[in-house]
Amino acid sequence: MIFRQLFETDSSTFTYLVADPDSAEAILIDPVRETVERDLQLLKDLNLKLTATLETHVHADHLTGARLLKAKTGCQIAYPAMVQASCIDIGITEGVPFKLGNIQLNPLFTPGHTDHHHAYLIDTPVVKLLFTGDALLIEACGRTDFQSGDAAALYNSIHNKIFSLPDETLVYPGHDYEGRFITTVAQEKQRNPRLGGGRSKQEFIDIMDNLDLPYPRKIDFAVPGNEQCGVCPENVPDEFKGSCATHDQG
Secondary structure, eight states, X not given: OEEEEEEETTTTEEEEEEEETTTTEEEEESOBGGGHHHHHHHHHHTTOEXXXXXXXXXXXXXXXXXXXXXXXXXXXXXXXXXXXXXXXXXXXXXXXXXXXXXXEEEEEEOOSSSTTOEEEXXXXXXXXXXXXXXXXXXXXXXXXXXXXXXXXXXXXXXXXIITTSOTTOEEEESBOSSSOOOEEHHHXXXXXXXXXXXXXXXXXXXXXXXXXXXXXXXXXXXXXXHTTTSOOOTTOOGGXXXXXXXXXXX
């Protein structure tokens, strides 16, 4: 397996490249529109063909690069099927593996940050890799105060779908804001200040209800844009236009 962890600085978003070396087929998990050219260059450097982009959920903090990548490479767009957008080529559901050559990604339905959120597990004989999107972060978790968020549902998702995996499972989150890159199930069960150490569901709900976080900077255009797989809406402020100013809006 070929694997790269990539980072977009403005939204502190991780994009993950996963590829099968035998077929040279590749996917990008949670690509960001501003870093499409970087991702295309990496694919070229590694002699890989992008077959699909794969989203964990409809993001509120950045525009996905899915539509732009499809326009440039002909790849398919995969989203959780619950999103029900006309731009989606592959609808993801738990229990139906996503296959990439000889690699299999197992979707795990993990609602709470959004009502359609999915994580993706690659289970190899050597190691388990879990891409948790915004459900579980490093010593944190995704917000539950907007966009169909539900703290109780997120607690259940993390405990039933993620913390039930073996302790040594490697956890690759959708974001990190403190220069960290990876964690494990064992570490989060022990150290996560919101969920670890045996915190009860009610304790978690109380914590999430009192975070008092600022309104997301990009949500007003990112959510409607991402519901269309990365369209640049008319209401993108000038300071956030980024790749929208230089590329066809698709």
